[in-house]
Amino acid sequence: MANSALEVQALSKRIGNKLIVDGVSFQIQKGEIFGLLGPNGAGKTTIIRMIVSLINRTGGKVFIDGTDIDSNFSEAMNKLGAIVENPEFYKYMTGYQNLKHYARMSLSPISQERIDEIVKLVDLENAIHQKVKTYSLGMRQRLGVAQALLHNPSIIILDEPTNGLDPQGIREFRQHLRTLADQGIAVLISSHLLSEIELMCDRYVIIEKGKLIHSASIHEGNDVEQEQLREVIFTVNSSETAIKLLKNLSISNVVKKSEQSIMLMLPYEEIAKINAHLVKNEIAISEITVTRKTLEDRFIEITNQQEEMAVK
Structure with a gap:
């Protein structure tokens, strides 16, 4: 667990008699971009919401940078940054004013230098003093990443981060994520856009009906x-x-x-x-x-195999 930015062990969620997430376990290493894949309704967002403690777990453990969130919640959460759904900001304020606002809510002090460093990292220097209502969706996504990075987390978690972005915006976002990973920050991305995950990620897992059915390196299949x-x-x-x-x-x-x-x-x-x-x-x-199999080919092959096994 020493190099793990995030480890989940036997994570499960039951609502009534229905098991939404069933014993999911995986690790994400520092400096790694990790994909959480699955069709809509597979349980990806539920897993993320349990990791960031937006909903309770029925079972399982979560460790962030080696810290158990059950035994030391504040310390663990201080090592994590997340964007679940679309990032929300005060649109009548500038990007910089929004970041200052979030910085004031941090458990540990965030310096002016740290804010400037993050603004440069996400390439918003030319727009940071404009009002957020003038930002494109891609700029708001990058501002969201900046907000998630303010307190210098070990990992950031992004749920469907490229939704609504045009191809140019997706490409720029992908480049920014690689920059973060190169600096040792782990990134967890939940998505159903397999072509984008193939370009972004180092490793991935596939979630199907709440279960982890496959785990591999992006290049392992080749x-x-x-x-x-x-x-x-x-x-x-x-x-x-x-x-x-x-x-x-x-x-x-x-x-x-x-x-x-x-x-x-x-x-x-x-x-x-x-x-x-x-x-x-x-x-x-x-x-x-x-020809070589794309991630989409492998995804369909794996999920079809699971369906055939279920029928048998």
């Missing part, structure tokens, strides 16, 4: 896939000649995609051998495209 068949498209000068050549080698699973492209299902390590053989036999290759 290493496994190297042992499996991959769809490989070769762009060549003559697909007919290439197919005939490969069939002479008893490679029969060749599909003609066009006059200049063929598709094969190959183990990863066989791609270079096929390429070398084609070139040796004077087939000009201008491109090789290897």
Whole structure:
């Protein structure tokens, strides 16, 4: 637990006879961006609300930077920053005035220098003295991150932080999160936008019907896939000649995609051998495209497997 910014152990939540969250456990390391994934209604927000103590837990433990929130609540919460739902500010005040207001409510003193440092970190220097009502959604999100960082937490928790942002805003937000992680701050992001999580996160877990059903590194699946068949498209000068050549080698699973492209299902390590053989036999290759499973592909595959297991 020494390097863990957050650890949850067997977290559960029951409402009436319904188990909303069922024994969820995971750890987040310092300097790591961690994704909490799942369809809407899977229990992600309930997990976050229990971590930040907005709702009571039915069972389980939460440790923030090694501190048990049950035995030392104030110390633990002082190591955590969070944005649950959309960040709310006084719109008639400037961004700076809002931050000063939140700084005054902190358990420990927050200096003028710290506020200026955070404003620079989230790239709001040019707008911080404007009224919040003039801010775009992306600027308000960054101001929310600034507010969450004021007291120098070990981890910040963001629930669906890119909702409503345009592509440019999402990209900028992603870059700011990586800057935070590079400074040793852990980030927990809850989202159902898998393409964004794939670009943002280092590791992720999948929550399905309140249960943690999968945990992995973002890049872990690609290493496994190297042992499996991959769809490989070769762009060549003559697909007919290439197919005939490969069939002479008893490679029969060749599909003609066009006059200049063929598709094969190959183990990863066989791609270079096929390429070398084609070139040796004077087939000009201008491109090789290897498909890989996206996080969305893996998510659907894993959740479908869970449904099949439930039926059985």
